[in-house]
Amino acid sequence: xxxRLWIGAGxxxxxxxxxxxxxxxxxxxxxxxxxxxxxxxxxKECVAPTSFMKTSHMKLLVDWRESVVRNDRHTYVAFNxxxxxxxxxxxxxxxxxxxxxxxxxxxxxxxxxxxxxDCHVDPSLAQRSVP
Amino acid sequence: xxxxxxxxxxLAAAGWVVVSGRHLLxxxxxxxxxxxxxxxxxxxxxxxGMVIDTKKCRKDEGCTSCExxxxxxxxxxxxxxxxxxxxxxxxEPFRKVFSADQTPYMEESLLDLPTLVLCNHCDNPPxxxxxxxxxxxxxxxDGVVMMDWHRCIGCRYCMAACPYGxxxxxxxxxxxxxxxxxxxxxxxxxxxxxxxxxxxxxxxxGQAPACVEACPEKSMTFGxxxxxxxxxxxxxxxxxxxxxxxxxxxxxNVYYLI
Numbered sequence: 544x545x546x547r548l549w550i551g552a553g554x555x556x557x558x559x560x561x562x563x564x565x566x567x568x569x570x571x572x573x574x575x576x577x578x579x580x581x582x583x584x585x586x587k588e589c590v591a592p593t594s595f596m597k598t599s600h601m602k603l604l605v606d607w608r609e610s611v612v613r614n615d616r617h618t619y620v621a622f623n624x625x626x627x628x629x630x631x632x633x634x635x636x637x638x639x640x641x642x643x644x645x646x647x648x649x650x651x652x653x654x655x656x657x658x659x660x661d662c663h664v665d666p667s668l669a670q671r672s673v674p
Numbered sequence: 675x676x677x678x679x680x681x682x683x684x685l686a687a688a689g690w691v692v693v694s695g696r697h698l699l700x701x702x703x704x705x706x707x708x709x710x711x712x713x714x715x716x717x718x719x720x721x722x723g724m725v726i727d728t729k730k731c732r733k734d735e736g737c738t739s740c741e742x743x744x745x746x747x748x749x750x751x752x753x754x755x756x757x758x759x760x761x762x763x764x765x766e767p768f769r770k771v772f773s774a775d776q777t778p779y780m781e782e783s784l785l786d787l788p789t790l791v792l793c794n795h796c797d798n799p800p801x802x803x804x805x806x807x808x809x810x811x812x813x814x815x816d817g818v819v820m821m822d823w824h825r826c827i828g829c830r831y832c833m834a835a836c837p838y839g840x841x842x843x844x845x846x847x848x849x850x851x852x853x854x855x856x857x858x859x860x861x862x863x864x865x866x867x868x869x870x871x872x873x874x875x876x877x878x879x880g881q882a883p884a885c886v887e888a889c890p891e892k893s894m895t896f897g898x899x900x901x902x903x904x905x906x907x908x909x910x911x912x913x914x915x916x917x918x919x920x921x922x923x924x925x926x927n928v929y930y931l932i
Contacts, residue, residue, distance in 0.1 A: 608824060612820075612822045612824070613822060615813065615815070615874070615878060617878050632857050632858065632860075633858065658863075661863045662823065662860040662861050662862060662863055663860045664749070664855055664856070664857040664859075664860065664861065665857070666857040668855065668857075
């Protein structure tokens with residue numbers, strides 16, 4: 544009977560430790576819900592269906608890169624017959640804001656910021672000038 | 675059926691004559707066909723080139739319009755350290771640009787005159803031969819010596835190979851040193867080589883290179899060297915021009931009117 548206190552305390556400690564991630568997450572107000580992305584108002588469709596863009600936008604971007612840089616072909620004919628200029632800054636960022644769209648999803652998914660931005664310029668940064 | 679040794683040899687010889695005869699006929703028949711097929715595959719549709727009129731260029735001594743236009747169009751950084759300078763188009767004294775074309779007793783002041791230099795987009799570019807990753811290559815269709823900065827590993831073999839010093843290396847991160855960021859063109863990163871691309875991004879839109887357009891004296895003429903009716907060909911056909919170090923066999927495509 545004397546051990547009841549120890550057993551109870553041990554069990555309580557165990558439960559607290561096991562459920563710690565839940566408490567911690569609750570306190571940090573984080574959730575498993577994905578970011579609420581803002582979609583562009585002026586365009587109804589992307590250059591490819593959303594399901595494809597979600598899984599394969601990186602492949603599309605690499606294809607665009609090869610096409611423009613290596614083959615000097617600049618026009619992309621989309622699935623719906625529309626044509627687009629193959630340009631990350633000129634076409635993708637015309638609709639999507641890098642910080643509100645690309646970065647938020649990448650941060651949520653825990654994917655490192657790709658090195659695209661080491662060279663390609665986010666137009667919202669272009670306003671600044673160096674003395 | 676039995677076949678004698680003699681008959682076998684006779685049949686084999688006849689077969690050989692038939693087969694080789696057909697090959698021979700095909701060879702005799704094909705010379706013009708073969709060369710046209712090869713000709714269309716290998717001959718470029720265009721060969722971009724430039725003629726720089728050095729006299730016109732020197733009219734306004736302090737003018738840097740072309741360099742500024744290029745810097746702005748391509749996000750070229752202005753590093754404080756002159757050893758780290760990035761240059762696509764710049765000026766060098768005449769004596770350095772045309773080291774083999776000087777005559778004795780030439781006027782000293784002439785030798786010091788600033789002369790515009792840029793990548794020569796050679797017919798036989800040594801930088802392309804040495805690049806281990808294929809990050810620089812010669813575009814078959816228009817002769818531009820192009821760069822893919824995604825693939826450059828910064829080994830600088832191309833810089834050692836280029837006899838004109840047309841290539842620059844990013845020793846530092848260029849982003850903070852760019853005066854006015856142009857979102858329409860990517861910057862480069864530290865550890866990447868860069869050079870003039872004859873403004874391929876503008877050529878794709880049917881525009882002339884930024885420097886050509888910016889020159890107030892119209893001292894640069896840009897055009898297709900293959901087309902005999904182009905302005906560059908008209909100049910080359912009527913005036914005496916120089917090229918930089920043609921003796922090296924690189925086949926530079928930038929010509930100078932002296």
